[in-house]
Structure formats: C-alpha cells, structure tokens
Amino acid sequence: xxxxxxxxxxxxxxxxxxxxxxxxxxxxxxxxxxxxxxxxxxxxxxxxxxxxxxxxxxxxxxxxxxxxxxxxxxxxxxxxxxxxxxxxxxxxxxxxxxxxxxxxxxxxxxxxxxxxxxxxxxxxxxxxxxxxxxxxxxxxxxxxxxxxxxxxxxxxxxxxxxxxxxxxxxxxxxxxxxxxxxxxxxxxxxxxxxxxxxxxxxxxxxxxxxxxxxxxxxxxxxxxxxxxxxxxxxxxxxxxxxxxxxxxxxxxxxxxxxxxxxxxxxxxxxxxxxxxxxxxxxxxxxxxxxxxxxxxxxxxxxxxxxxxxxxxxxxxxxxxxxxxxxxxxxxxxxxxxxxxxxxxxxxxxxxxxxxxxxxxxxxxxxxxxxxxxxxxxxxxxxxxxxxxxxxxxxxxxxxxxxxxxxxxxxxxxxxxxxxxxxxxxxxxxxxxxxxxxxxxxxxxxxxxxxxxxxxxxxxxxxxxxxxxxxxxxxxxxxxxxxxxxxxxxxxxxxxxxxxxxxxxxxxxxxxxxxxxxxxxxxxxxxxxxxxxxxxxxxxxxxxxxxxxxxxxxxxxxxxxxxxxxxxxxxxxxxxxxxxxxxxxxxxxxxxxxxxxxxxxxxxxxxxxxxxxxxxxxxxxxxxxxxxxxxxxxxxxxxxxxxxxxxxxxxxxxxxxxxxxxxxxxxxxxxxxxxxxxxxxxxxxxxxxxxxxxxxxxxxxxxxxxxxxxxxxxxxxxxxxxxxxxxxxxxxxxxxxxxx
Amino acid sequence: xxxxxxxxxxxxxxxxxxxxxxxxxxxxxxxxxxxxxxxxxxxxxxxxxxxxxxxxxxxxxxxxxxxxxxxxxxxxxxxxxxxxxxxxxxxxxxxxxxxxxxxxxxxxxxxxxxxxxxxxxxxxxxxxxxxxxxxxxxxxxxxxxxxxxxxxxxxxxxxxxxxxxxxxxxxxxxxxxxxxxxxxxxxxx
Numbered sequence: 001x002x003x004x005x006x007x008x009x010x011x012x013x014x015x016x017x018x019x020x021x022x023x024x025x026x027x028x029x030x031x032x033x034x035x036x037x038x039x040x041x042x043x044x045x046x047x048x049x050x051x052x053x054x055x056x057x058x059x060x061x062x063x064x065x066x067x068x069x070x071x072x073x074x075x076x077x078x079x080x081x082x083x084x085x086x087x088x089x090x091x092x093x094x095x096x097x098x099x100x101x102x103x104x105x106x107x108x109x110x111x112x113x114x115x116x117x118x119x120x121x122x123x124x125x126x127x128x129x130x131x132x133x134x135x136x137x138x139x140x141x142x143x144x145x146x147x148x149x150x151x152x153x154x155x156x157x158x159x160x161x162x163x164x165x166x167x168x169x170x171x172x173x174x175x176x177x178x179x180x181x182x183x184x185x186x187x188x189x190x191x192x193x194x195x196x197x198x199x200x201x202x203x204x205x206x207x208x209x210x211x212x213x214x215x216x217x218x219x220x221x222x223x224x225x226x227x228x229x230x231x232x233x234x235x236x237x238x239x240x241x242x243x244x245x246x247x248x249x250x251x252x253x254x255x256x257x258x259x260x261x262x263x264x265x266x267x268x269x270x271x272x273x274x275x276x277x278x279x280x281x282x283x284x285x286x287x288x289x290x291x292x293x294x295x296x297x298x299x300x301x302x303x304x305x306x307x308x309x310x311x312x313x314x315x316x317x318x319x320x321x322x323x324x325x326x327x328x329x330x331x332x333x334x335x336x337x338x339x340x341x342x343x344x345x346x347x348x349x350x351x352x353x354x355x356x357x358x359x360x361x362x363x364x365x366x367x368x369x370x371x372x373x374x375x376x377x378x379x380x381x382x383x384x385x386x387x388x389x390x391x392x393x394x395x396x397x398x399x400x401x402x403x404x405x406x407x408x409x410x411x412x413x414x415x416x417x418x419x420x421x422x423x424x425x426x427x428x429x430x431x432x433x434x435x436x437x438x439x440x441x442x443x444x445x446x447x448x449x450x451x452x453x454x455x456x457x458x459x460x461x462x463x464x465x466x467x468x469x470x471x472x473x474x475x476x477x478x479x480x481x482x483x484x485x486x487x488x489x490x491x492x493x494x495x496x497x498x499x500x501x502x503x504x505x506x507x508x509x510x511x512x513x514x515x516x517x518x519x520x521x522x523x524x525x526x527x528x529x530x531x532x533x534x535x536x537x538x539x540x541x542x543x544x545x546x547x548x549x550x551x552x553x554x555x556x557x558x559x560x561x562x563x564x565x566x567x568x569x570x571x572x573x574x575x576x577x578x579x580x581x582x583x584x585x586x587x588x589x590x591x592x593x594x595x596x597x598x599x600x601x602x603x604x605x606x607x608x609x610x611x612x613x614x615x616x617x618x619x620x621x622x623x624x625x626x627x628x629x630x631x632x633x634x635x636x637x638x639x640x641x642x643x644x645x646x647x648x649x650x651x652x653x654x655x656x657x658x659x660x661x662x663x664x665x666x667x668x669x670x671x672x673x674x675x676x677x678x679x680x681x682x683x684x685x686x687x688x689x690x691x692x693x694x695x696x697x698x699x700x701x702x703x704x705x706x707x708x709x710x711x712x713x714x715x716x717x718x719x720x721x722x723x724x725x726x727x728x729x730x731x732x733x734x735x736x737x738x739x
Numbered sequence: 740x741x742x743x744x745x746x747x748x749x750x751x752x753x754x755x756x757x758x759x760x761x762x763x764x765x766x767x768x769x770x771x772x773x774x775x776x777x778x779x780x781x782x783x784x785x786x787x788x789x790x791x792x793x794x795x796x797x798x799x800x801x802x803x804x805x806x807x808x809x810x811x812x813x814x815x816x817x818x819x820x821x822x823x824x825x826x827x828x829x830x831x832x833x834x835x836x837x838x839x840x841x842x843x844x845x846x847x848x849x850x851x852x853x854x855x856x857x858x859x860x861x862x863x864x865x866x867x868x869x870x871x872x873x874x875x876x877x878x879x880x881x882x883x884x885x886x887x888x889x890x891x892x893x894x895x896x897x898x899x900x901x902x903x904x905x906x907x908x909x910x911x912x913x914x915x916x917x918x919x920x921x922x923x924x925x926x927x928x
Contacts, residue, residue: 022776031772061770064875075876080766206759210878217757217879221894235759235791617761631769635762645788655788676789 003449004466006103008691014103015461016090017623019735021630024087029055036063037497041079042139042477043620045361045487046070046211048079049559052478052497059086059478059497069559070189070486076210077618081632085476085625086498090460092473093502104461104471109503109513112470116428117517119453119469120156123426130406133160133415133424137431138168138369139621141482141494142547143532144507145365146380146539147524148430149373152406154398154523155515159409160424162376164432166412168325169366170375170707171333172359178334179341179590180576181583182544183370183382184489185358186350187320188562188574193218194354197316199227199309201340202251202326202713203360206235207617209324209487212360225316227309229254230326231612232642232684233677242309245679247300248612248714249599251327255339256287256594257295258310262346263287267314269348276580277345279591286593298596300679313343318354325362325614329712331600333704338592345589351577361487363621364477368485371545371563372536376409380536381543390543397539399523411708413438413701419447428514430457430474430507435464436622436690439699439710440665457510462624463690473504480506481529483555489574490560491550508532541566544583599714600702603681607663607716609647610682613695614713619688627688637735639693641670642684643719648674651719656727660720661685666697671726683719687712743866745820748886751860751874752899753795754917757881760784760793764873764882771861771872777849779825779858780873795881797873798823798845798858799903800913806837806846806857814855821913822862826855842905842927860913890917900925 004011023029033053040047049068053061062083064073094106097115123132134156136148145163152161165173176183192198192215205212213236220226228237229244229251237243246254262268263284273280292303299306313319321344327336341357349355361367373380373394380397383390385408395402410418416438418424438444448454448467456468459476478497485491500506508529515524526532530552541548549565550572562572582589603610618635620626627633641659653659655674660667661683669692670685678684685695700715765778781796804823807815814830815837817823826837826846833853837846846857861871865884869875874884883890890899899915902924916925 027776030770064872066875071878073870073875074878074880075763075767076761076878077763077766080763080770080876206879207761210759210761210763213757213759213879218893221896233791235793238791239756617759631766673787675787677791 005098005100008466011103011461011466017628018090019630019633020084020088020628023058023060023084024089025058027060029053029058029060033060037495038065039478039495039497040484040492041075041364042082042085042625043078043364044209045363045366046209047364047484047486047492048075048211050075050079050082052083054497057498059083067559070490071211074211074214077632077635078620078626081629084629086478087501088628090628091501091504092459092461092471093504095473095503096471098469107470109505112472113513113517116455116470116514119426120518123452127425129157130159130409131424132156132158132426133410134158135162135164135412135415135427135429135432135434136374137164138363138365139477140365140369140431140507141480141484141529142365142368142372142491142536143482143529145369145374146372146536147508147511147532149380150398150523151511151515152374154400155518155520157404157406159406160376160415160418161374161409162412162415163369163374164412164437165363165366165370165375166708167437167710167712168362169328169359169370171328171330171704171709172323172337173370174334174707175337175341178592179338179345181585182576184367184545184563184576185356185487186576187356187358188488188490189215191354191356191575192216192320194222195219195224195318195320195356197225197227197312197319199229199313199319199321200236201229201321201323202328203322203324204230204234204236204326204614205360208362208615209360210617225312227312231679231682242305242312244301244305244309247679248610248682249330250299251330251336252332252339252594253290253295253298253596254301254306255336255343256596257290257292257299257306258313259284259339259342259346260287260290261307261310262314262343265314268346272348273346276582276588277591278586278588279593283342283591283593286595300681314347318352319347319349320356322358322360324360326713328359329709330714331702331704331711332597333709334706335594339594342591342594345591350589351575351580353575358487365484367487367489368483368491371485372540376411381540382545383543393542394539397535411703413703413710414708416444416447419450422450425451426453427451428455428457429464433462433464433622433624435467436462436688436694436696439696439712440701441694441697442666443701457507458624459504460624460628462622472510474507474510475500475504480508483533485563486560489562491547491555491563492560493552493555600711601664601700601715603716607718609717609719611661611663611698611715611717612682612684612713613687613699614684615688616686619686621688622690623688633735639670639686639689639695640673642673642675642678644678644680645674645676646680647683648672651721653719653721656725658722658724658726660722661698662718662720663698663700663715665700668692668694668697669722683717743818743820744868745866746868747820749865749884750887751800751871751914752883752890752917753797753914754881754883754894754897755794756917757879758782758793758795759879759881760791761878763876763878764795767872767876772863773859773861774856777856779856796843796845797914798860799843800860802911802913805840805842809836809840811836820865822860822865824859824862825857828854831855842903842908842910896920898922903927
C-alpha cells in the first residue's frame with residue numbers, strides 16, 4: 001500500500017519543501033552562542049571542517065574552523081548555509097503513519113515500532129526473509145553504515161541490503177579492487193598541489209567539490225598543467241591548459257588512445273611495469289588499433305588535442321589523475337576507471353611524492369560508507385561476503401554462526417526491479433531518496449507503489465518518504481556523534497552539536513530498538529557511538545580497509561587519521577603504495593585490458609541528441625536538505641536544459657524557451673539555457689529535483705555488469721519546443737510546483 | 740568609531756581567474772554581523788551565453804573615496820586602516836550621490852531602508868584580527884586576505900594591482916586585483 005495517501009500537492013503544502021532563510025527563531029543566539037562545536041560539513045566527500053554555533057540546543061550559525069588542515073576555513077555555499085537544515089520548519093518532529101485519504105498523522109514510537117515489527121515478521125513469514133529489503137545511504141557516519149550492515153544481516157536476516165553509493169562511486173571501487181586490491185584514493189590532497197600534470201576527468205570539481213579547487217590552483221601556481229575532460233566547459237575548464245570536450249560515453253576510447261600514444265613514444269616506466277605490475281602486454285594489445293582517427297571518431301575530441309594530452313601526461317615526472325561520476329556513471333564505468341588506472345600504471349606515477357590517482361566521492365561519507373558492509377556484496381573492512389574466511393571472521397565478531405549470515409543480495413536498482421517482479425514485498429530505507437536519485441523514476445515509483453509495507457527513517461519527508469507506511473523521525477548530521485572518511489581517506493570526527501528535537505530520535509537508537517524487538521537486542525547493545533566504532537575497528541582488523549589503530553581520541557588529536565591504520569601505534573597512511581606492495585593476490589598492481597564498447601543507448605534518427613546529467617553548486621544529491629534552504633534554492637531554483645547555440649538553432653530554440661525532452665522512459669519540460677559551454681551534440685540537465693522537474697524520469701536503468709552502477713551520464717533524447725517561454729521571474733512558481 | 744585592533748599589514752586581494760562563481764562569498768557575507776544578513780559582495784556572470792566566467796564585485800576601499808567625498812551628509816567614514824565604512828544610519832539621507840560617484844559601481848541604495856549600504860571589509864572581524872567572511876570561506880581563494888608578501892610568494896605568476904585609471908582620474912585602492920606579471924596599472928577606458 002505504498003501509494004500516496006493523498007495528492008502530492010497536499011503533502012507538499014504541509015511537509016514541504018519550504019524555503020528557510022533564517023533559523024526558525026531568527027538569528028537570536030548567533031552573536032552569543034552557548035558553544036561552538038567543531039565538526040564537519042554534512043555534504044560532499046571533502047568533509048570541510050566547520051564550527052557550528054549552538055544556542056538553546058539549536059544551531060544558530062557557523063564560524064569557520066581555520067585550523068582544520070584540509071580547508072582552513074574555506075567553504076562552499078552549501079557549507080555556509082548547511083546550518084539552516086537544523087531547526088527547519090519542515091523538520092519531522094514526530095514519527096508519522098500513513099492514513100488513507102487523510103495523509104500522514106503523528107504516531108507514538110510504541111505504535112510505529114509495533115506496526116513495523118508486525119509487518120516485517122508477517123512479510124518474512126509469508127514470503128521469506130529476503131522479501132524484506134533495506135536501502136541505506138552514505139551521508140551516514142561510519143558507525144551507522146557499520147551498524148546497518150550488521151542490522152540487515154543479523155536482525156532483519158535479509159541478503160537484500162544495498163546503499164546509494166551504488167549510484168555514486170562503485171565503478172571506481174570495482175576498478176580500484178581489480179587494479180590495486182584496495183579501494184581508496186592513493187594520496188592525500190596535499191600531493192595534488194605539487195603535481196606537474198593534473199587530469200580531471202568527468203569531475204565538475206568547481207561545482208561539486210569547490211574547496212578542492214584551491215589545491216588545483218595551488219598546483220598551477222607551482223607550474224602544473226591542467227587537463228579537463230568534460231562535455232561542458234565547467235568553471236575549472238575555463239582556464240585549463242587543455243579542455244577535452246568529450247562526447248558522453250567516449251572515456252575509455254580517449255584513455256585507451258592515450259595509452260597507445262604513450263607506448264608508441266615509449267613514455268613508460270619500464271622498471272615499474274616490469275617489477276610491480278602484471279597484465280601490461282594484454283592491455284596494450286587491446287589498444288593497438290586505437291589510432292588518432294579512431295580516437296577522434298569515438299570521443300568527439302580533435303586528434304591534435306588527444307595527442308597533446310597524451311604528450312603532456314607522458315613527458316611529466318609527477319602527475320595526478322582524478323575522476324568522478326562523469327567517468328563512473330556508465331554501463332562501462334569500471335572499464336572507464338580501469339582505462340584511467342592503466343595510464344597511471346604505465347607511467348609508474350603512483351606511490352611516490354606528488355604522484356596520485358583517485359576518485360572524488362560525491363557523498364559525505366562516500367569513502368567510509370563503502371568500507372563497512374552496507375553494500376550487498378560486502379562485509380566490514382571491505383571484506384567479501386562470498387569469501388568463507390571473511391564470513392567466518394565477521395560472524396565471530398558479531399557473535400553469530402557463519403551459516404546464519406545471509407549471502408550476497410541485490411544491488412539498489414536490482415532491488416527496485418525485484419519489487420516490480422513481486423519478489424520483494426517490504427522495505428526499510430534510511431537516508432536514501434531513490435525516487436529522485438535512481439534512473440527511470442516512473443519505474444521506481446511504480447515499484448514503490450507495489451510494496452506491501454515500507455518504512456522510511458528520515459529527518460524530512462522526502463519524495464520517497466511520501467510513499468511510506470511509517471516514517472520514523474530520525475536524526476540530522478549535527479545530532480549524532482560519529483566518524484566519516486573523506487575522499488582522501490582521512491577519518492574525521494563528527495561531533496553532536498544538538499540533540500534531536502521533540503520526538504525525533506537518533507538513527508542509531510531507532511535501529512537498535514528495531515533490532516531488539518526483532519530478537520537481536522543482545523547483538524546491538526551499544527552504549528554510544530564510540531562503542532560502535534570500537535566494534536567496527538575490530539571488525540575491520542586485518543581487512544583491506546583496516547581501522548583498528550584509529551580511536552576517537554587519535555582522530556581528535558591529529559585532526560583526522562588516514563586508513564589503513566592497523567595498530568594503535570601506527571600513524572595512518574596518507575600516501576598508499578610507497579612500499580610497492582599492492583593488495584592483490586600476487587602483490588602487484590594489475591593492468592586490465594579495456595576494449596571500447598558503446599553506451600547502452602546511442603542516438604538514432606528517433607532520439608538524435610545525447611542527454612547527460614550532473615549537479616549544480618548550490619544543491620546536494622536529491623536535494624532533501626538543500627531544496628529547503630532559501631538562498632541555495634534561489635541561486636539555482638529549477639533545472640535548466642543546457643544546449644549549444646548551434647543545436648538550439650536547428651530546433652529554433654531560444655534562451656528560456658520551454659523544451660520538452662523525451663526519451664524512451666519518459667518526458668519532462670525544462671527551460672532552455674543556450675550556452676556555448678557545452679558540446680554541440682549534447683544537452684545537460686541537473687538531477688537534484690523530483691516530480692515533474694526530475695531529470696531521472698528520462699535516464700536509463702541500464703547497469704554496469706560489474707559495479708551495477710546505472711548509466712546516468714548518457715542516453716538518447718528528443719527535443720520538442722513547446723512554443724512557450726519561461727520568464728526569469730517565473731522561477732518561484734517553478735519552485736512551488738514540485739509535483 | 741571605537742578603538743580597533745587591525746593588523747596594518749593585511750590587505751585584500753581579488754583574483755578573477757580563480758573565481759568559480761559558487762556564491763559562497765555572498766552567502767558568508769550575509770552571515771557577518773556587520774551587515775544584517777544582507778550580502779555586500781556580488782558575483783555575476785560576465786556573459787553566460789558564451790562563458791562561465793564570473794566576476795566578484797566588492798568595495799575597493801579607495802584611498803581617496805569618491806563616495807565619501809560626495810556625501811552631503813558626511814555619512815561615510817574612512818578609518819585608520821583605510822576601510823571605507825557603510826553609511827552611518829543616523830546621517831544617511833538616501834540621496835544616492837555615493838552610488839553615482841563610485842567609479843566601481845559598488846554602493847547600493849537599499850530602497851526599503853532609504854539607506855546606502857556597502858562592504859565594511861567585515862569591520863567586526865577584521866578590526867579584531869580575524870579575516871573577512873568572504874575571503875575566509877572562498878573555496879578557490881579567488882578572494883584572499885593576508886599580506887602582500889604572502890600573496891607574492893604564493894602566486895608567482897601574478898601581481899597585485901591597486902591603481903586604476905578612469906579617463907583622467909587615477910584611483911588607488913586598498914583592495915588589490917591580481918593581474919598577470921608585469922601589470923602595474925589597470926586602465927579601465
């Protein structure tokens with residue numbers, strides 16, 4: 001019964017999103033706060049240090065935290081405004097239950113828990129344990145990620161647990177494991193500032209990780225050359241030495257062609273390849289036919305630019321290669337990542353000062369959240385759930401029999417498909433808004449409507465939570481203590497600034513009570529977050545993501561500790577692979593042959609334009625929080641369709657014309673933004689919105705065969721001008737119309 | 740004006756090449772206790788149709804400020820650090836002379852308040868030894884607050900310029916614009 005109980009506009013009227021421009025009680029308390037709490041921003045993987053001003057158990061403002069070494073006070077607009085999520089008028093202060101025809105009504109915790117437990121038991125009794133699934137998110141702390149992994153396997157006893165990192169960086173994780181046997185960026189950002197050449201591929205750093213741009217500008221002050229690979233002239237590309245305007249889907253063709261040029265010119269580190277890698281010959285055999293004509297055809301980048309990029313990369317002594325979702329959000333995301341790694345390995349520029357490689361995690365705990373076991377195929381310490389030894393070790397830590405532990409379950413989008421097929425009947429989700437963030441939204445909505453029972457733990461009534469039978473009022477980032485791991489692998493401390501308001505509860509306490517009522521209370525008897533972290537340390541011990549030597553006090557004393565940190569006297573590991581001992585079975589870094597293949601859906605006469613998606617600087621992921629913060633909304637109030645003037649001319653499209661975009665999954669209308677800063681054959685729409693403004697109505701649910709990441713970054717579309725124009729001042733109306 | 744504790748070696752630098760148009764400076768400016776939640780710094784696209792280039796408009800704090808010179812109510816004060824302060828609320832008559840006189844187009848008349856407002860270089864923070872909010876948070880450090888020696892050491896490819904020529908008028912400012920090496924003066928027309 002997970003259909004909406006009343007019309008969506010009535011739900012929005014009561015629960016928002018509404019825009020807040022100031023704390024609910026005004027700015028009282030910002031001048032003379034009761035305390036300043038050192039913590040971190042709740043948004044992207046940079047996890048900038050920030051101090052929250054607290055007055056009367058409410059966050060009243062912020063003060064820069066100048067001493068935190070990564071950002072030294074620097075923040076992006078989301079970081080500046082993040083304090084307004086606290087004490088927001090839309091905040092859920094009570095748990096809610098769905099009432100048919102009436103909407104949602106407040107419900108006691110006792111009633112919410114009773115109904116939840118009854119339904120979990122009923123569904124698992126009638127359909128089997130795996131018919132009740134769980135989805136979680138990586139904006140959660142390491143402690144919560146760890147507890148969710150244990151909760152699903154030990155309390156719910158379901159195999160079907162997955163997380164929203166599945167929409168983010170799992171292709172990078174898959175590539176990292178194949179190449180290095182370990183999944184982490186190789187260096188701290190400190191090395192970036194001294195690299196000779198930097199490639200930024202499919203990573204709109206200037207809008208999605210703005211505080212990282214400082215390190216790139218520092219590198220350029222030190223003489224670094226910058227290459228940006230992106231279909232759009234992102235702000236970082238504006239002054240780059242080389243911008244490669246790649247056609248979406250062409251990444252592995254580009255990097256394969258560059259590898260061929262490195263080989264042809266002998267810009268290789270033969271000693272490193274010979275002694276510390278395997279698979280080189282097969283890898284270069286796979287690209288032997290990739291000449292510049294072929295590369296130009298498959299990437300949409302001119303031959304001379306590809307040659308120049310390979311020359312800059314090949315001749316340098318130190319380098320850094322960074323990628324993000326533009327490379328990873330593909331049905332060949334792992335291939336794309338491996339083709340990047342092949343460039344790094346061929347030149348041997350890893351495990352040395354000022355030489356690095358890595359993905360930039362988009363979500364706050366995208367790194368830590370992929371290490372502690374809330375992926376469907378993974379156990380804590382980045383262990384493999386199908387490996388008998390790994391299972392045995394974790395079963396011992398958890399105090400269960402290994403045979404009791406469920407096996408590998410379905411990934412996030414596969415869970416949605418299984419709901420559609422009627423195999424999954426119930427679900428609990430926390431910190432995940434799939435109705436905005438998964439591709440093919442209409443299919444996702446149909447799936448949610450088929451669930452017999454759906455529980456959502458969240459702080460706001462997100463687009464997905466509107467479909468829930470029970471919504472449990474959980475905690476915000478600033479209401480719970482814990483740790484997160486930044487994109488550079490630094491484990492940092494989140495300090496609780498305030499306690500949850502009224503009848504909201506900490507997420508950890510909610511999960512522990514459900515576990516207890518399901519009969520697993522003895523396995524979830526944690527006194528506090530530090531107790532969870534201490535069990536996580538033990539569970540990770542000996543794994544590739546080893547946190548055993550990290551303690552809360554050590555993090556505070558050092559303003560973060562880089563994993564792996566296997567013992568209490570270990571200082572942590574900012575730079576991996578200095579010992580040349582990789583975590584693969586043979587101890588070598590692995591080249592992997594990559595053969596170019598096209599995207600799942602290519603353009604044709606019916607759908608002749610490439611559609612790609614991404615983000616804007618003032619919004620975060622599915623916008624559950626940021627679409628409630630007034631100034632962030634005003635900065636970019638509605639999704640725009642970026643289109644090149646030449647393509648716009650073909651369709652008679654002018655700036656602010658309302659354009660219907662149609663794909664094989666759905667259609668939606670967006671105002672055009674006619675700009676020369678995008679490829680002529682590609683249009684771009686940001687994805688942070690739901691309802692009729694959702695870009696993900698249009699995207700395709702095709703998955704990478706290894707990482708099972710959806711192909712958000714390329715599909716084929718039609719453009720149909722509606723004949724209407726949208727004035728600039730109509731944006732408020734657009735915000736109000738969020739269905 | 741109360742007694743201040745400015746560090747006289749500190750200066751403000753703007754590097755448009757680094758600006759990523761994120762608007763963090765505007766949002767942080769509005770958090771500064773000086774401004775009553777209004778931003779006194781403004782980020783704009785130059786021409787979005789062709790470029791993502793943005794510019795930052797901030798008070799340049801002229802050594803000989805035209806805005807103060809033309810104020811008939813003597814409402815605009817320059818302190819011993821060189822900061823040109825926003826109009827004194829008890830004196831400002833909302834005549835907009837300062838708005839018209841400023842060669843950089845900075846002061847804004849807040850119509851609702853009948854009052855001119857502009858950047859005070861976070862007087863409440865800088866006079867207490869802190870950095871201005873905008874420069875503190877600027878994620879790309881397109882805005883920087885520090886000493887000339889620091890910026891020259893950190894950014895060897897550019898130089899701070901604080902001399903501008905508008906027609907026959909030369910204006911020297913407390914705020915510096917970072918320009919390619921060899922530049923000494925910016926000729927605006």
